[in-house]
Amino acid sequence: MATALVIGGSGQIGRAVVPALLDDGWDVRVLARHDADVGGARLVRGDREDRDALDEALAGGVDVLVDVVAYDDRQATALTERADRIGSAVVISTAGVYVDDAGDGFESDEFGSFPVPLTEDQPTVGPGRDSYATGKVALEQAWAASPVPTTVLRPGAIHGPGCVQPREWTFVKRVLDGRDVRVLAYDGLSRFHTTSTAVLGELVRLSARQPGDRVLNAADPQALTVAEIAAAVDAVMGVTSRLVTVPGGPVDGVGLTPWSVPRPLVLDMRRAQDELGYVAPGGYADTVGACVEWLVEAAAARDWREAFPGFVRMEAMGDFFAYGAEDAFLARTS
């Protein structure tokens, strides 16, 4: 039986990728630091920064290595130095690497002005170790320079059970709080392409079967507007809400969501279709239910700020639950 190693396969992406590989007949190992339920896979406990742990995880060689949690070239090099034990690789990068012709992207003062849809040939930031995006580019380039055939996947805003940055909490919490209005900046038309973990599971499964050197966008079949995302979450939770849109960006949190960007990020998925025969496992409205269900359960078990530390970190963008300011805005404008 062919062997797969998923580094970091105990998290949100692993929840989709590991079963996808198991169901496809792979013998799967997962490298992670803590005990975790990895289904029918074998857990190798260890830190990827520990060379002995890597050697243990790669013992006897693996046909495919899936790296979920790598952030710069150093983590690639630790593996490419062991290329004799790796048949092929699939590496999770990010759509956050892209920049526009002026060099603006995700980490610049101005959000990039990208073509719609944006292909994998779009320029990226340069490689480095000083930021998330530059590190991911360094990671991609280190793998590309290696003898290991490597598929790089560039996801958008990931959603799924076990979600680390659960952007959907913005709307799920509003439903739980009984708020029946959605106030959205940029006329509710922001599009920041989403990626279900089911999409990643399918792309990893196909890439593992068809090794090659390639970079692929990895996103849901359509990039919904924020208003459509809000409606999809409402539909899953069996409610409807009134939509109030605000022209321009959020002010004092009014209209802010984690997908609120001034210009669209829409990823072109044609290359995955052409190269791998990829067919999406469903659109956002079909797949977001799994994430919503998990969020509701996780928030019922403990305080949401403890349950979703990744969401709390996103609050650097602003207050996603500025209900007071929102009510004052609605009172002024109704």
Ligand SMILES: NC(=O)c1ccc[n+]([C@@H]2O[C@H](COP(=O)([O-])OP(=O)(O)OC[C@H]3O[C@@H](n4cnc5c(N)ncnc54)[C@H](OP(=O)(O)O)[C@@H]3O)[C@@H](O)[C@H]2O)c1
């Ligand atoms: N969230 C987004 O919207 C988004 C968008 C684009 C790309 N991405 C990419 O998605 C990836 C994150 O994957 P994920 O969402 O599945 O993360 P996750 O839920 O945090 O899972 C990562 C798993 O990796 C394990 N891990 C972390 N550090 C490790 C280490 N040093 N050695 C061994 N195992 C380690 C963790 O388990 P232990 O703690 O037990 O080790 C954890 O279960 C990143 O590459 C990120 O750049 C995310």
